[in-house]
Amino acid sequence: MTLDPATLSAGHQFPRHSFSVTGEEVRQYLEAVGDQWPGYAQLDAVAPPLFLIAKGLGMLLAAIGLPPGSVHGSQECEFVHPVRPGTELVLEAGVTRAATRQGQRFVTVEMAAREDDMLVCRGRALLIIPGDARRPDRSS
Amino acid sequence: MSLPAVGVEYVTSRSVTQLQINAYAEASGDRNPLHVDPVFAVSTPLGGTVAHGMLVLGWVSALLTEAFGHAWIRHGTLRVRFRTPARPGDTLALRAQVTSVDSQDEVTKLGLTVTATNQGGDEVLSGQATVAIPRR
Numbered sequence: 001m002t003l004d005p006a007t008l009s010a011g012h013q014f015p016r017h018s019f020s021v022t023g024e025e026v027r028q029y030l031e032a033v034g035d036q037w038p039g040y041a042q043l044d045a046v047a048p049p050l051f052l053i054a055k056g057l058g059m060l061l062a063a064i065g066l067p068p069g070s071v072h073g074s075q076e077c078e079f080v081h082p083v084r085p086g087t088e089l090v091l092e093a094g095v096t097r098a099a100t101r102q103g104q105r106f107v108t109v110e111m112a113a114r115e116d117d118m119l120v121c122r123g124r125a126l127l128i129i130p131g132d133a134r135r136p137d138r139s140s
Numbered sequence: 141m142s143l144p145a146v147g148v149e150y151v152t153s154r155s156v157t158q159l160q161i162n163a164y165a166e167a168s169g170d171r172n173p174l175h176v177d178p179v180f181a182v183s184t185p186l187g188g189t190v191a192h193g194m195l196v197l198g199w200v201s202a203l204l205t206e207a208f209g210h211a212w213i214r215h216g217t218l219r220v221r222f223r224t225p226a227r228p229g230d231t232l233a234l235r236a237q238v239t240s241v242d243s244q245d246e247v248t249k250l251g252l253t254v255t256a257t258n259q260g261g262d263e264v265l266s267g268q269a270t271v272a273i274p275r276r
Contacts, residue, residue, distance in 0.1 A: 025167070032163040033195065034154070035202040039209060049213050050201040054194045058169035068174060068184060072193040074267075077218040082210075 002065025005129045008107050012095040017059055021047050023085035029054070047087075049079035053123040056091050056111045066129060073106070073126040081120045089113045089120060096124075103131035141209070143248055143273065149237040150207045154199050156191050156230040164195040190225035196232065196256050196265055203234050204254075204269060211273045215247070220254065220267030230258045236269060247272040 029051045030040055039045060053075075083089065093111035100106070107129060112122040158178070165171045170192055173180040181189040197220060204212045226232060233256070240251035249272045256264040 028163075028167040029198075032160065032167040033198040033202060034160070035198070035205065037202065037205045037209075039205075039213075046213055048198075048201065048205065049216060050194070050198050050218075054168045054170075054198065057194065061170055061172075066172070068172075068180070070172075072222055074221045075193065075197060075218070076220075077216075079213060079216045082213050 003063060005064050005066055005070075005107070005127075006105065008064065008095050008105075009098045010095055014060060014063060014093040017091045018088060019055070019059070019091065020088050021052070021055075021083055021085050025055070026051060026085050044084070046082035046084050049082070049121060050077065052083060052089070052113055052121050053077050053111075056093070056113055056123065057125055059091060060093055060109055060111065060125075064127075066127065069130040071128040073128045075126075076124040077121065078123070079121050081115070081118060083115065083120055087115055089115055100131060105129040105131055141211075141273065143241060144238045144250070146238050146241055149235055150203055152199075152203050152206075152234050154232050154234060156226050156228055156232065158189060158228040161189060161191050161195065161228065164192055164198075168192065168194060170194070186225060188227060190227055191230075193222040193265065196222075196226050199232070199234055200236070200254050200256060200265070200269075203236055204252075204271065207236065208250075208271050208273065212271050215272035217270045218254070218267065219269075220265045222265050224258065224262045224264050226256070226258065226264045230264075232259075232264060233257045239268075243275070245275075247274050249273075 026047045097108035107127045110124045113120045236252045236254045242249045252269045255266045
């Protein structure tokens with residue numbers, strides 16, 4: 001079940017979500033992006049840092065259920081600690097700003113991924129949602 | 141690694157294909173039909189499918205990984221705006237240019253501008269990056 005994006009407001013907290021970083025996911029991401037940095041192929045390789053942000057954002061977008069016409073307006077990322085495949089992470093995320101301007105909903109979502117209590121990375125995304133959007137009739 | 145001077149530029153290019161967009165949708169879990177369903181996307185104001193902004197940002201991050209290796213992975217930041225959609229058939233020029241070099245006690249912090257520009261000269265994304273390189 002997805003959230004109604006029209007009701008998202010500052011202070012909304014998404015449920016904490018635990019997930020693991022698998023080698024297969026990392027391989028799939030590197031192939032999709034075409035990232036061939038040799039360091040990722042080493043035995044003690046770490047995951048590409050943007051993969052963690054992309055995975056976290058993907059989970060949030062799935063939870064929100066953005067309607068068609070939604071736009072990813074901006075993105076900030078901070079990489080703090082490298083992660084190796086097999087690591088268990090916890091994703092915490094919430095809405096820090098939400099406003100309606102010119103018929104569109106501007107929603108800022110901040111997220112942080114932690115390994116135990118150690119911050120691994122954090123991100124901030126601005127999502128621009130059509131103002132007349134109701135629950136989507138297609139997955140988004 | 142030797143430190144770059146202000147003005148040094150890292151450049152690469154990428155061709156946008158629907159196959160690559162589809163692969164990214166599977167890898168990221170973002171299967172918005174605007175990205176992967178040409179029949180649906182043609183009926184939207186965008187008039188066709190577009191690449192995920194995070195895919196283009198992934199190319200920028202890959203460029204910075206190639207330039208700075210583990211320093212980027214351990215101590216990198218990005219701050220960008222997505223300005224124009226990237227579409228299948230586009231060729232993007234990706235650039236990262238050093239704008240500041242700040243040597244501190246234990247690290248040298250680089251500031252960079254990052255851009256992705258399509259073949260028509262439109263900015264697909266633009267913003268800033270920083271990377272902290274440990275001093276040895």
